[in-house]
Amino acid sequence: MRQGKLNKTVPFLDLGVQYNQLKTEIDEAIAQVFAKSSFVLGPEVEKFEGEFARYCGANCCVALNSGTAALHLALLAMGVGPQDEVITAANSFIATAEAIAFCGATPKLVDARPDTANIDVSKIEEAITERTKVIIPVHLYGQPAEMAAIKKLADKHGLRVLEDACQAHGATINGTRVGTFGEAAAFSFYPGKNIGAAGDGGAVVTNDERLAQHIRLLRNHGSEQKYHHLVLGHNFRLDSIQSAILSVKLRHLDSWNQKRREIASGYTKELEDLPGIETMTVIDGVTSVFHLYVIRCADRAHVESVLKEHGINYGIHYPVPIHLQPAFASLGHSPGDFPNAEALSDSVLSLPIYAELSVQQQNQVLDAVTEAARPGH
Ligand SMILES: *Cc1c(COP(=O)(O)O)cnc(C)c1O
DSSP states (O other): OOOOOOOBOOOOHHHHHHHHHHHHHHHHHHHHHHHOOOSSOEEEEEEEEHHHHHHHOOOOEEEEEEHHHHHHHHHHHHOOOOTTTEESSSSSSSSSHHHHHHHEEEEEOBBBBTTTTTTTTTTGGGGTTEEEEEEEOGGGGOOOOOOHHHHHHHHHTEEEEEEETTTTTTEETTTTTTSSSEEEEEEEOOTSSSOOOOSSOOEEEEEEHHHHHHHHHHHHHEOOOOOEESSOOOBOOOOOHHHHHHHHHHHHHHHHHHHHHHHHEEEEEEHHSSSEEEEEEOOTTOOOOOOSEEEETTTHHHHHHHHTTTTBBBOOOOOOGGGSSSSGGGGOOOOTSSSHHHHHHEEEEEEETTTTOHHHHHHHHHHHHHHSSTOOO
């Protein structure tokens, strides 16, 4: 038994503790928005856009009301429409493929690498057809996809690249933060992400000023000037309150990510040799921001029952791969089409990870997983 064990439930995520630590800053930021009472696309939005662009090392950031909207508008601005195919991972949150479908285009799914759960780059080329326009690599669980190889393929076939960085704020490839490895990158500020708003939020980051300008039009009914509409757009604007909160939180993102990495390395060290448990590989040259800490279990139902006994909350990301979701029945897939993605869905389990997770809580999680892995248990 590890030291300092408290017999209390370990939450999967605890945003209340984070708020208590930032309460003064956040409350003040919200009060300032009320003082100006410009609630939608106000000055706080522009301020946060500048800060987040700088954080990602990009020229432009367009703030939106979700990560899904960011993927959707980036694809629309890239000219993706009904005749096109867009390649992405079979194992991701549904939003990546949904955004493709929202443009009228067809998602072309590609299987995952079993060791990282990211897209298997060696299988991308066979998915490319004359209709392929864009590749969307997903930086799943906070680990960057293999962008150099993906860029090379994209260049060879004249394709555009949109990063789904919704789980990877601050993750790096050779020291450079994700967001500029593709032509654009989509981020989510859903509350549970590494940096989250008090509600939904998202952004597109890009070095291409024209693309950014197009997305600005599309997020606000196609207008630059009120009641003058150049194109048909959407209402995908971000609120000022969310932006003000995000500006506060951005100052803490690097230290939170560092904390997540420390917790992750503690998990890996203790769990990597346990029978029936596999930890995920982090490839050379990248840093993961561990949006999720995911293990693979030979007998997941057993691990789940032991975690429940110990009061450890956990997640499954994701229990059904995109190609087997009823919502995408129209793609005509069947079980066996993407065996690695399916095997991941059947074996993955996400352990609690967030900057505020205490040593005692982490030890409680480790005790439970260790017990679950004990032979004959
Ligand atoms: C969260 C997420 C999204 C969507 O973001 P929302 O802000 O919830 O719309 C897209 N892709 C991935 C991989 C995500 O994790």
